[in-house]
Amino acid sequence: MKKLSLTLVSLLALTASHVATAADYVLDIKGAHAFINFKTKHLGYSFLTGRFNTFDGKFSYDAKNIGATKITVDIDTTSIDSNHAERDKHLRGDNFLAVEEFPAAKFVSTKVTDKGEGKIEVVGNFTLHGVTKSITIDAMTIGEGKDPWGGYRAGFAGTTTINAQDYDFKAAWVGDIQLELLIEGIKQ
Amino acid sequence: MLKNTNDQFGLVSTYIHWISAVMVFGLFALGFWMVDLNYYSQWYRDAPYYHKAFGLTLFSLTLVRIIWKLNNTTPKSLGSKKVEHKLANFAHLALYGLLLLIMFSGYLISTADGRGIELFNLFTVPSMGELFANQEDLAGEVHEIAAYTIIAMVVLHVLAALKHHFINKNETIKRITKFK
Numbered sequence A: 001m002k003k004l005s006l007t008l009v010s011l012l013a014l015t016a017s018h019v020a021t022a023a024d025y026v027l028d029i030k031g032a033h034a035f036i037n038f039k040t041k042h043l044g045y046s047f048l049t050g051r052f053n054t055f056d057g058k059f060s061y062d063a064k065n066i067g068a069t070k071i072t073v074d075i076d077t078t079s080i081d082s083n084h085a086e087r088d089k090h091l092r093g094d095n096f097l098a099v100e101e102f103p104a105a106k107f108v109s110t111k112v113t114d115k116g117e118g119k120i121e122v123v124g125n126f127t128l129h130g131v132t133k134s135i136t137i138d139a140m141t142i143g144e145g146k147d148p149w150g151g152y153r154a155g156f157a158g159t160t161t162i163n164a165q166d167y168d169f170k171a172a173w174v175g176d177i178q179l180e181l182l183i184e185g186i187k188q
Numbered sequence B: 001m002l003k004n005t006n007d008q009f010g011l012v013s014t015y016i017h018w019i020s021a022v023m024v025f026g027l028f029a030l031g032f033w034m035v036d037l038n039y040y041s042q043w044y045r046d047a048p049y050y051h052k053a054f055g056l057t058l059f060s061l062t063l064v065r066i067i068w069k070l071n072n073t074t075p076k077s078l079g080s081k082k083v084e085h086k087l088a089n090f091a092h093l094a095l096y097g098l099l100l101l102i103m104f105s106g107y108l109i110s111t112a113d114g115r116g117i118e119l120f121n122l123f124t125v126p127s128m129g130e131l132f133a134n135q136e137d138l139a140g141e142v143h144e145i146a147a148y149t150i151i152a153m154v155v156l157h158v159l160a161a162l163k164h165h166f167i168n169k170n171e172t173i174k175r176i177t178k179f180k
Helices: A002-020 A085-092 B011-034 B047-071 B082-110 B135-165
Strands: A023-027 A035-042 A047-053 A055-061 A068-077 A105-116 A120-130 A133-145 A154-165 A174-185 B117-119 B123-125
Touching: A023 A120, A023 A154, A047 A068, A055 A174, A085 B082, A085 B135, A120 A154, A133 B117, B011 B047, B047 B117
Parallel strands: none
Antiparallel strands: A023 A055, A023 A174, A035 A047, A035 A174, A055 A068, A068 A105, A105 A120, A120 A133, A133 A154, A154 A174, B117 B123
16 A cells, blocks of 8 residues: 555646746757758849758757747758759858858857737847857748657758858858758657 | 981981970960959960860870870980989870870869860860769869879979980980970
8 A cells, every 4th residue: 555655646746846937848860851941142143051960959848838938950051952063162161151160159048038919039149150140030830749650750940140240251242041940840 | 307216216206205295384374363353364375275276186186195105216314323214204104194194184173063175166075974072172173283293293304315415425416406
């Protein structure tokens, strides 16, 4: 009897802790259901887009307690892909990302605010080209639920704008760069 | 006299030699200069365009040169020191090898994503696709290092030729400078 009640108590405690703390998710990198895209103006006349092919990340999230959300994303800057090998070579070079010296970029959230109606403001430190700055990502929840293969997923989209000059790019003339994060996390 | 003899380079070898020499220096200078061009420079697009087109031209010329060399006598090495003959042979082989390495690695940079290379608006040399990961970066490193190496080899080549002309006072330079 004593044993049973102990088990019951610990079971209850487990359930309680499950409710109270947010679940941990990892970005679905294997299935490539997460994207980090960039977009910048070309000559001021048009847009150029590209993406980072290699990155990793995780977040903790609870729809009932969005303020407690934490997110970290690590980007391999050498994986930049703008659909033109010669341009990518330049973008990896000293005038732009200088990937030999700075092969990694990182985002770590510092403050997440629920703006209501699925809108979330994610403030965090973004390190790129060896410079760390606080940025604000305007994000929104897309959806969450069971997937057909026995797992549980949650997805978000977010955009922010950084400036090449703020991150000490030699090619400061690049100006504003929009970053778009489309992420899907699998509950652990 | 078009063909080589035992002690004289023929006109074909002589002209190809000197045209190649001018093109190697020209391509090196152009390449050295163009990699630092600002995006808004008016040469930003034209300089690489000519670098590639003349590079492909030099490649064709080098193929002709190699075929010609293999089907022709090579004038005998001058002087009596066997070691010098061997060194000279090795240096000449290295120059050919570096030329081909530079041209092939250059081709791999520009064709890493399936795009071909335009040759003076005449036609496009097709890409072979991406042959290995990070192709444009690795090929770029090889292209740069090999280019500096060939210039160093050329300096040795010229110094050796001048030494033979002025110190050994033999025919080395004279036999590659008969233009008619």
